[in-house]
Amino acid sequence: MTSWYQRKRTRELALVACFLAPALTIFFLYRLLPLGWNVLLSFQSWSPLKAAAWIGVDHYEEMLLDDDVFWDALTNTLIFIGCSPIAIALALAIALLVNSDLRGAAIYRTIVFLSYPLMTVAVGIIWRWLYDERGGFFNYVLRSSGVIDQPVKFLQSFDWALPCVIAADFWQVLGFYMIILLTGLQSIPQHLYEAARVDGVPASARFWRITLPLLRPSIFLCIVVGILNSFTSFDLVYVMTNGGPGHATELLITYIYKVGFGQSRFDYAAALTVVQFLLLVVLTMLANRLAGGNAGSLER
Amino acid sequence: MRRAPSWPRHAIMLVVSFLMLVPFYWVVKTSLTGENIYAYPPHIVPVDPHLFHYVDVWYLIPFPRYLLNSVIVTAMAICGNLLFNTAAGYALTKQFPGRRWVVLLFLSCMLIPFQATIIPAYLITSWLGVLNSYLGTALPLLSTIICIFIFKASFEAVPRSLIDAARVDGLSEWRIIVRIMLPLSKSAIATNVILTFIWSWNAFLWPLIVIRTSEMQTLPLGLARFLSVMEDTTGALFAFVVMVLVPGLTIFLMAQKEFIRGLTTGATKG
Numbered sequence: 001m002t003s004w005y006q007r008k009r010t011r012e013l014a015l016v017a018c019f020l021a022p023a024l025t026i027f028f029l030y031r032l033l034p035l036g037w038n039v040l041l042s043f044q045s046w047s048p049l050k051a052a053a054w055i056g057v058d059h060y061e062e063m064l065l066d067d068d069v070f071w072d073a074l075t076n077t078l079i080f081i082g083c084s085p086i087a088i089a090l091a092l093a094i095a096l097l098v099n100s101d102l103r104g105a106a107i108y109r110t111i112v113f114l115s116y117p118l119m120t121v122a123v124g125i126i127w128r129w130l131y132d133e134r135g136g137f138f139n140y141v142l143r144s145s146g147v148i149d150q151p152v153k154f155l156q157s158f159d160w161a162l163p164c165v166i167a168a169d170f171w172q173v174l175g176f177y178m179i180i181l182l183t184g185l186q187s188i189p190q191h192l193y194e195a196a197r198v199d200g201v202p203a204s205a206r207f208w209r210i211t212l213p214l215l216r217p218s219i220f221l222c223i224v225v226g227i228l229n230s231f232t233s234f235d236l237v238y239v240m241t242n243g244g245p246g247h248a249t250e251l252l253i254t255y256i257y258k259v260g261f262g263q264s265r266f267d268y269a270a271a272l273t274v275v276q277f278l279l280l281v282v283l284t285m286l287a288n289r290l291a292g293g294n295a296g297s298l299e300r
Numbered sequence: 301m302r303r304a305p306s307w308p309r310h311a312i313m314l315v316v317s318f319l320m321l322v323p324f325y326w327v328v329k330t331s332l333t334g335e336n337i338y339a340y341p342p343h344i345v346p347v348d349p350h351l352f353h354y355v356d357v358w359y360l361i362p363f364p365r366y367l368l369n370s371v372i373v374t375a376m377a378i379c380g381n382l383l384f385n386t387a388a389g390y391a392l393t394k395q396f397p398g399r400r401w402v403v404l405l406f407l408s409c410m411l412i413p414f415q416a417t418i419i420p421a422y423l424i425t426s427w428l429g430v431l432n433s434y435l436g437t438a439l440p441l442l443s444t445i446i447c448i449f450i451f452k453a454s455f456e457a458v459p460r461s462l463i464d465a466a467r468v469d470g471l472s473e474w475r476i477i478v479r480i481m482l483p484l485s486k487s488a489i490a491t492n493v494i495l496t497f498i499w500s501w502n503a504f505l506w507p508l509i510v511i512r513t514s515e516m517q518t519l520p521l522g523l524a525r526f527l528s529v530m531e532d533t534t535g536a537l538f539a540f541v542v543m544v545l546v547p548g549l550t551i552f553l554m555a556q557k558e559f560i561r562g563l564t565t566g567a568t569k570g
Contacts, residue, residue, distance in 0.1 A: 137326045
């Protein structure tokens, strides 16, 4: 009897191992190993044609002291992340409007969300065209309404390029923030509002005292999405400006791509990646602290 | 209870909807219009509309080829995900030594965004010898951690008594999965298919790194290449954009609820 049970147990363990193997292999090869390799590579001097040699923190020294583009890219990435609260606030306003028993709310929700699942490369091309100085929508509207006399080359301008890319990004992610916040709004128990109403609490206080505190996990999730978004916005920047003019719209991720695959400096690109990853971890932890530490609960 | 009138809210939402829809309209208009797209002022309605640009895209650029490549890579990613994630999810419902470590490993991998791995990922793929191939393009997308956990939760929700009854009836482990677990996990399957479809269909950075020749390019790469060759000088570019967006939009409008649920579950990518 025991041997039958043992055989069955061994077979079950073999099954478990076989079932886990493919997924574990993929994540080992494409997540864990690359992360470790990045760190290793960042302390080495290496290229496909040259043997590896330890050089200590030389790459980091170069990055922090001599590399202006790195600082541009870092600043732009931080601006990109720093602007996401504006989009979240807009999305919250829209979510509050379409959450109530407004007729046709479902249609509004669909329209606002429609742009989120689109291919980002295509979104970049659409917005590039909207900003165009001749056939573009914005120049047409601004010129025909008399705000400007001369067409503005939005994406070729050092002042306008970054805000323009961020606006295009807002257009795409707004609907996603809205959906996250709507889910949060719908999980707030209605009786809290009723009790507050009975006590004569004004609407603004209901918002600040009930809605906002209870939305904290959803807002945290939005902020994390916003942080990640600055890393995934490679497609948008690549198509709209490719980091230009100069490096006015360069993000860390586009710079890493250029250094790695444009200049074949894999070791330096690895050091940049390590910095980018640390930035991500620190910002996410910070956001988690601000949200009260229990914000992961929404991610079911 | 006195309610505020609803028309101000409708007014605001109409303005918002207008702003959200203008980009779509502008690109469709440009793809249809017969006028010189650089003529100023541009017309609001397409002048002399025609479909030549769409025909151009189909015949002059290898659009069918890009489409085929995209479909193959996406299909591979979806099959891989369903197979590997259900398997891993099922394994995690069992007790085995080291289970805690496996879960911990998955959870920590979830914190590593793919964008932060591109340099070594490229070196590993080249070492595996699958650069510039469908397999190499799909490989990092073949499994999704968040979906493994979704499947695990879904399998654990299957009533114990049902599984025991099936065992008593002599069903093998394999058939229990196929005949009982999977049919009861339809929503998990839908979530996984949708997430994988979106991520692999729209994937740009990874294919840009792995794919070298134009006949292996997927739709987003084809689009970027067309842009770099032609700039935005022709309406065909915008016809191309519309043709690329239509499949995704159609699927989204058909399965909106599953779509939104799937995307919110996978919010931070797995």
